[in-house]
Amino acid sequence: MADILRVGVAGLGTVGASVVRLLQRQAQALSARTGREIVVTAVSARDPAKDRGVDLSGATFYEDPIALAASDTIDLFVELIGGAEGPARASVETALGKGRSVVTANKALLSAHGSALAELAESRHVALAFEASVAGGIPIVKTLREGLAGNSIERVYGILNGTCNYILSRMEAERLSFEDCLKEAQRLGYAEADPTFDIGGFDTAHKLSILASLAFGAKIAPEAVEIEGIERVTLADIDAAGELGFRIKLLGVAQRTAQGVEQRVHPTMVRKTTAIAQVMGVTNAVTIDADAVHELTLVGPGAGGDATASAVVADIADVARGVRSAPFGLPSASLRKLERAPAALHEGGYYIRLAVPDVPGAFAAIATRMAERKISLESIMQHGGRATRRIGDSPVGVILITHATTERLVREALDAIYADGTIAEPAQVIRIERE
Amino acid sequence: MADILRVGVAGLGTVGASVVRLLQRQAQALSARTGREIVVTAVSARDPAKDRGVDLSGATFYEDPIALAASDTIDLFVELIGGAEGPARASVETALGKGRSVVTANKALLSAHGSALAELAESRHVALAFEASVAGGIPIVKTLREGLAGNSIERVYGILNGTCNYILSRMEAERLSFEDCLKEAQRLGYAEADPTFDIGGFDTAHKLSILASLAFGAKIAPEAVEIEGIERVTLADIDAAGELGFRIKLLGVAQRTAQGVEQRVHPTMVRKTTAIAQVMGVTNAVTIDADAVHELTLVGPGAGGDATASAVVADIADVARGVRSAPFGLPSASLRKLERAPAALHEGGYYIRLAVPDVPGAFAAIATRMAERKISLESIMQHGGRATRRIGDSPVGVILITHATTERLVREALDAIYADGTIAEPAQVIRIERE
Numbered sequence: 001m002a003d004i005l006r007v008g009v010a011g012l013g014t015v016g017a018s019v020v021r022l023l024q025r026q027a028q029a030l031s032a033r034t035g036r037e038i039v040v041t042a043v044s045a046r047d048p049a050k051d052r053g054v055d056l057s058g059a060t061f062y063e064d065p066i067a068l069a070a071s072d073t074i075d076l077f078v079e080l081i082g083g084a085e086g087p088a089r090a091s092v093e094t095a096l097g098k099g100r101s102v103v104t105a106n107k108a109l110l111s112a113h114g115s116a117l118a119e120l121a122e123s124r125h126v127a128l129a130f131e132a133s134v135a136g137g138i139p140i141v142k143t144l145r146e147g148l149a150g151n152s153i154e155r156v157y158g159i160l161n162g163t164c165n166y167i168l169s170r171m172e173a174e175r176l177s178f179e180d181c182l183k184e185a186q187r188l189g190y191a192e193a194d195p196t197f198d199i200g201g202f203d204t205a206h207k208l209s210i211l212a213s214l215a216f217g218a219k220i221a222p223e224a225v226e227i228e229g230i231e232r233v234t235l236a237d238i239d240a241a242g243e244l245g246f247r248i249k250l251l252g253v254a255q256r257t258a259q260g261v262e263q264r265v266h267p268t269m270v271r272k273t274t275a276i277a278q279v280m281g282v283t284n285a286v287t288i289d290a291d292a293v294h295e296l297t298l299v300g301p302g303a304g305g306d307a308t309a310s311a312v313v314a315d316i317a318d319v320a321r322g323v324r325s326a327p328f329g330l331p332s333a334s335l336r337k338l339e340r341a342p343a344a345l346h347e348g349g350y351y352i353r354l355a356v357p358d359v360p361g362a363f364a365a366i367a368t369r370m371a372e373r374k375i376s377l378e379s380i381m382q383h384g385g386r387a388t389r390r391i392g393d394s395p396v397g398v399i400l401i402t403h404a405t406t407e408r409l410v411r412e413a414l415d416a417i418y419a420d421g422t423i424a425e426p427a428q429v430i431r432i433e434r435e
Numbered sequence: 436m437a438d439i440l441r442v443g444v445a446g447l448g449t450v451g452a453s454v455v456r457l458l459q460r461q462a463q464a465l466s467a468r469t470g471r472e473i474v475v476t477a478v479s480a481r482d483p484a485k486d487r488g489v490d491l492s493g494a495t496f497y498e499d500p501i502a503l504a505a506s507d508t509i510d511l512f513v514e515l516i517g518g519a520e521g522p523a524r525a526s527v528e529t530a531l532g533k534g535r536s537v538v539t540a541n542k543a544l545l546s547a548h549g550s551a552l553a554e555l556a557e558s559r560h561v562a563l564a565f566e567a568s569v570a571g572g573i574p575i576v577k578t579l580r581e582g583l584a585g586n587s588i589e590r591v592y593g594i595l596n597g598t599c600n601y602i603l604s605r606m607e608a609e610r611l612s613f614e615d616c617l618k619e620a621q622r623l624g625y626a627e628a629d630p631t632f633d634i635g636g637f638d639t640a641h642k643l644s645i646l647a648s649l650a651f652g653a654k655i656a657p658e659a660v661e662i663e664g665i666e667r668v669t670l671a672d673i674d675a676a677g678e679l680g681f682r683i684k685l686l687g688v689a690q691r692t693a694q695g696v697e698q699r700v701h702p703t704m705v706r707k708t709t710a711i712a713q714v715m716g717v718t719n720a721v722t723i724d725a726d727a728v729h730e731l732t733l734v735g736p737g738a739g740g741d742a743t744a745s746a747v748v749a750d751i752a753d754v755a756r757g758v759r760s761a762p763f764g765l766p767s768a769s770l771r772k773l774e775r776a777p778a779a780l781h782e783g784g785y786y787i788r789l790a791v792p793d794v795p796g797a798f799a800a801i802a803t804r805m806a807e808r809k810i811s812l813e814s815i816m817q818h819g820g821r822a823t824r825r826i827g828d829s830p831v832g833v834i835l836i837t838h839a840t841t842e843r844l845v846r847e848a849l850d851a852i853y854a855d856g857t858i859a860e861p862a863q864v865i866r867i868e869r870e
Binding site for chain 2: 152313
């Protein structure tokens with residue numbers, strides 16, 4: 001058996017404690033699998049005295065994670081502090097700079113500085129592994145980096161935020177408003193007191209930028225992600241989607257097009273028959289379209305201490321076995337600058353909900369604006385209206401489902417409709433993701 | 436860049452031709468990913484003259500795959516011949532014996548001789564990789580061997596045979612008989628002229644034995660797999676399942692229990708709400724229950740030239756990168772003898788369809804036999820009966836759904852019912868898989 005792998009864990013929150021526990025519980029199996037004994041020799045956390053339900057008696061305690069990262073008593077630095085800057089970034093840079101492999105679950109750090117950190121890791125011939133940074137326990141990084149090495153990937157998309165999926169699932173199942181479901185998610189600990197990061201789509205965007213880099217061999221480009229959250233999704237939209245055979249999910253989508261790579265996070269209509277539409281609650285799922293494997297979907301827990309620790313420990317085991325892939329599959333020098341596809345050129349179908357006044361000619365005026373831009377309609381549905389209506393009644397919800405068109409034409413048509421003064425309030429527009 | 440990796444491919448059927456094509460198409464990306472140029476330098480196949488739509492001009496042609504495996508002109512032997520014995524086995528043993536890594540898609544070979552071949556590979560410090568042998572393009576071997584290295588696995592189960600899933604899906608969707616769907620599957624090329632291997636569950640059993648070894652760190656034990664095919668599933672069962680909220684799938688299930696490891700292949704009732712129930716047509720899916728990750732499901736193509744080649748090429752890339760895991764995760768010497776759980780001790784719910792004569796007391800007699808063995812019923816449904824019936828009419832289908840009980844008690848109750856002479860024909864018994 002080779003030398004012991006001495007592991008330093010920075011950050012002993014839920015995930016950190018689970019990682020230590022898993023390494024201890026699986027010590028024998030991990031040593032058989034990797035040929036090395038894996039031992040947590042040092043830790044750092046804010047409060048050394050706190051009881052975390054794990055045995056840390058053999059580990060040296062560091063107050064400063066950067067001092068831990070710099071210490072000669074570890075071979076591998078596990079960063080579970082979080083945040084794109086501050087001690088997380090500084091400690092990872094310190095460890096890599098010292099020629100130590102790093103395992104991290106930090107999506108914010110990766111999204112902001114992943115390409116530079118990968119370059120640093122490669123220059124020192126050490127590993128930078130981050131399976132836990134995207135979709136928790138789902139081995140999506142390994143699948144993209146190794147499992148699909150023979151594929152050219154066309155699209156990767158998925159449900160990457162459990163909070164949003166929980167809220168949307170619950171709105172549908174219980175017919176509750178967005179606000180009520182958000183409160184419930186906060187009560188259950190699925191959502192933070194300030195939920196903006198989750199429900200605004202920013203968490204999904206971080207993860208998507210990492211997936212896009214792995215899928216397309218490009219440098220991470222978080223600034224190129226179009227982001228729209230789920231705040232504006234109403235029960236009316238969820239009902240209408242259901243009637244039309246769709247379900248609404250917050251998806252992160254990275255897609256290769258003739259115009260470049262699209263990276264977008266937004267509420268999305270997915271056909272109920274697809275694998276991704278079946279994913280309810282806090283569960284995550286990622287689907288990959290690729291030339292050889294066609295379609296592959298992975299479904300599993302996107303968060304939680306043990307599930308995330310499962311991914312961290314798999315990375316640690318790879319490091320122990322001596323695996324040294326380039327962090328993003330291709331060497332940093334081969335990663336291209338991501339060519340951003342303009343959002344206006346996005347092609348696809350659209351769900352458009354309009355509050356149309358119940359006056360003669362209103363709908364004809366709308367249909368004309370669509371037709372002028374050659375937007376053809378797959379279906380038209382009046383929603384929430386009464387059987388008998390009179391002229392002058394309050395607006396009716398009209399739902400249009402378009403055939404494939406472009407974002408630009410849809411926006412132009414809506415601008416023309418607004419200019420006509422036909423409708424009372426801004427339209428709700430939700431993109432339809434093709435299967 | 437390190438030396439060229441010289442690959443010899445034995446077997447140029449659909450998968451073999453796809454592998455050569457993929458290696459050529461992705462040559463640049465693969466060399467960037469692995470740091471080595473990967474070149475097919477030699478091939479073997481029955482007919483050297485056949486046009487396979489791939490450029491083999493640079494490759495030496497061998498008539499005998501064993502001669503190819505023994506040749507000093509290759510570094511890696513890719514076996515795509517098929518079959519547990521004969522040239523497939525001899526050539527793989529030859530290549531490993533010569534200290535050459537082997538990549539194979541051969542589930543029959545692995546199931547029969549996997550443990551011995553793994554030992555041989557380890558003794559020569561070379562790789563034996565077989566991602567393509569189970570569930571085609573789904574990276575399930577890598578997931579079990581590496582992605583879940585920190586987990587203790589409790590159960591792995593899935594839809595591992597596209598032919599059976601196609602037939603069951605079509606029976607449900609089109610309300611056709613098993614025989615009609617089988618003919619259609621044969622017409623479309625999804626089923627062989629002799630379909631026994633697929634529909635009898637033997638193909639699933641081969642794959643399951645490989646998954647069980649990876650999941651439980653045990654030597655492959657194909658003889659310990661209980662096998663039941665889909666031939667006896669009727670439209671009446673599919674309809675009744677649907678009404679009760681289930682769908683029928685042919686599953687391979689490997690499960691750790693207090694009595695040992697269960698390995699079983701049989702038609703199974705799965706709740707419609709589960710991820711696995713959504714998988715229709717020729718698609719495969721595998722779900723893993725494990726202590727840390729909880730539940731993980733992978734869905735993708737289980738067959739097809741390109742999808743299978745995707746898995747073969749991923750294995751080739753791992754070999755090129757120098758990855759040398761033990762073939763079954765743990766070193767062969769650490770693989771335990773699989774402790775077989777007796778089938779009679781299987782615990783779970785059961786679907787039981789009985790042809791009950793429409794005479795007074797018939798059902799009471801059946802219910803008594805169940806109650807004597809403390810089998811409690813979750814639901815009772817009369818199926819296919821007419822609204823108005825007379826004493827002496829032909830038997831009615833009665834469906835019982837039991838709460839969790841054991842296989843032994845169910846069989847004892849049925850034997851007692853048969854002995855009573857209460858029912859006209861043998862009962863249809865289908866196990867319910869818990870979520």
